[in-house]
Amino acid sequence: MKKNLIFSILAVLALWLVWVVAYFIVRNDYILPSFWETFRAMGRLLGEPSFWSAFGFTFLRTFAAFFAALALAAVLSALACLFGGVRAFLAPVVSTLRTVPTMAVILILLLWTSHGVAPVIVSLLVLFPALYAAMLASLDGVREEYGGMARAFKVGAGRRALWMYFPLAAPAVLGQAGSILSMGLKITVSGEVLAQTYRSLGGMMQDAQIRLDLPSLLALTVVVVLVGFLLEGACLLAERAIVRWRT
Amino acid sequence: MILRGVTKKYGETVALNAIDLALEEGKIAAVLGESGAGKSTLLGVLAGTLPFEGEREGGGRVSYLFQDPKLLPNLTVEGNLRFVLPKPMWGGIGGMLARVGLAGKEKRLPRSLSGGERQRVAIARAFLYPHETLLMDEPFSSLDLALKHSLVGLVASLWRERGETIVFVTHDVHEAAVLAHRVIVLKRGEIAADLSAEGDPPRDFFARPPLEDDLIRILAQPKP
Structure with missing residues (x-):
């Protein structure tokens, strides 16, 4: 360690x-720009209320996308695990979502939705396949290992879900949640740059680029990278705290 | 439980071929055979978990003891029993755990138990679950000799107290001869022999039980 x-x-x-x-x-x-110039720019940014407002909104967008994708993936992976038809139906949908160009989706979404919502939806669409695959693999693993026993003892669906599937599938999902969440932050910021979202880190990056303010642009990038690290670390701690039976 | 003309095929492969079998209520029957003889398939048919051609009658509710204890790692010993039992039966968990030698270990997680203790939890679960027939799939095959002796004795004594019908599959001749009233030998999906021993099990684990020599001879005979 x-x-x-x-x-x-x-x-x-x-x-x-x-x-x-x-x-x-x-x-x-x-x-x-030099490291020190970037460091000074970061200091300036951290002192500005507009930065914290942008940071908060980007954070909210990332979490909204992540939790919406998580909920959707949880429901659909559970259905796919139970019903082969749902699994077969979702397979091409998930493959399409995985391969569709993110930028194209943002451009289309900008025509349909607002500048604030488009990054959330695009992040959701990118995160969903990753979360769905992780959850489905975990649920399949649990079913393979313990499904026969639960069926043999005729354990009800509610008890199976609550005591078997969710807790046993959680470690694998939580183990990947950090990297998926940090990927979500990256996608949300990319979406914000392209959508020129008001009150967002992506919007601030776009602004800095137009003003050729490279130290601020790099400082914002470093902030996103650091927040990504922190999110991954937080998920790791959450996994350790929640999945105590494994340690 | 009665089986009439039970045939089970996996594609072109015949796993069970026109099996007729009547299992006596309240007795222990062993299904003995080498790998691929159809033992587990027969257990699946008895459990009603496999589709088959033919008829199956009686047996009532079924409980199971697997080769691997299949305990949920996130639940305590007590939690694992609660997981399969109807709520009104939770009151009997403490007594049964004490009966199988796990008193004071109710709150332990499976990973903190030895292999033998985990199998004891599985035995407690199998006997406490409401049933008329207990099916056991090679329940002692992965255990060392001392542990096997102790758990065979435990299963036999629980059977004496409760008197359910037990069917277990095994490839261990000695285990079958010690624990069963009756041994059905399967070869290539057919009943090659059906032998009964006098008296109630268990027989002396460290002696040579009466059926053992006959069973070895039958298993050694090449099938025509």
Whole structure:
């Protein structure tokens, strides 16, 4: 564990070093700002109320998309696990959602919905296949291992769902939730950039790009990366707290 | 429980071929055979979980003891029993756990139990679940000799107290001869022999039970 932490810190230091070396090679603040300039820009941003408002709304959009995708995936994966017909019906739908270009969906959604809603829907559509696949695989695993026993003892559907399927499928889903949630943040911000959403990190990025304010653009990117890390860490802690029977 | 002309095919493969069998109520029957003889398929037919050609009659409610205890890892010992039992029967859990030697371990999770203790939980679950017939699928095959001896004794004593019909499949001749009133030998989906022993089981685990030599001879005979 301690060794892994040391390697993770070394990886962050290596990335920082690449940035510093690249800065001294490029030597052009309009192409690649220095680490310190970016750090100062981040300090400025963190002091602005508009940043926190944008941060809050982006966060809300990400969570709205994630939990909507989670609920949809939970219901549909449960139905797919129970009924082969539902599984077969959803297979091409999920494949299509997985392969459809995100940018194209955002552009279409911008015609149909508002600038604030389009990033949420596109994030939902990207996250759903990942969550659905993770949940279905977990539920299939539980059924394979314990389904025969539950059927043999004629355990009711409610008791099976509550005591067997949900708790036993949860660890695998929670284990992937962090990376899926952080992917959701990335997609939401991309959607916001393209939709030029008002009060959003993506919108602020777009604004910084138009003003050629590269330090702010990089600072916002670093914020998104750090929040992604924090979300992954929080999900890991949640998994440990919830799934105590495994430790 | 009575089976008449039961045939079960998996594609072109005949797993059971026109089996006629009448199982005596309140007795222990062993279904003995090598791998692929049709033992588990016969158990599935008796359980009513497999479709088949022919007739199956009687048997009442069925309970199970699997080779793997199949305990839910997220539930305690008590929780695993509650999971399968109707709510009005939850009151009997403590007594049954004490009976199988697990008193004081009600709140333990399966991962903190030994293999033998986990199988004891499964035995408690199988005997407590309301049933008239208990089906056991190679319940002792993955256990070491000492544990097998102890659990065969436990199953036999629980049967003496309760008197249900028990059918178990095994490939272990000694286990069948020790625990069963009657041993049905399956070969390639057909009944090759049907032998009964006198008196109630269990027989002395460390002696050579009366049926054992006959059963070994039958199993060793090549089928024409």
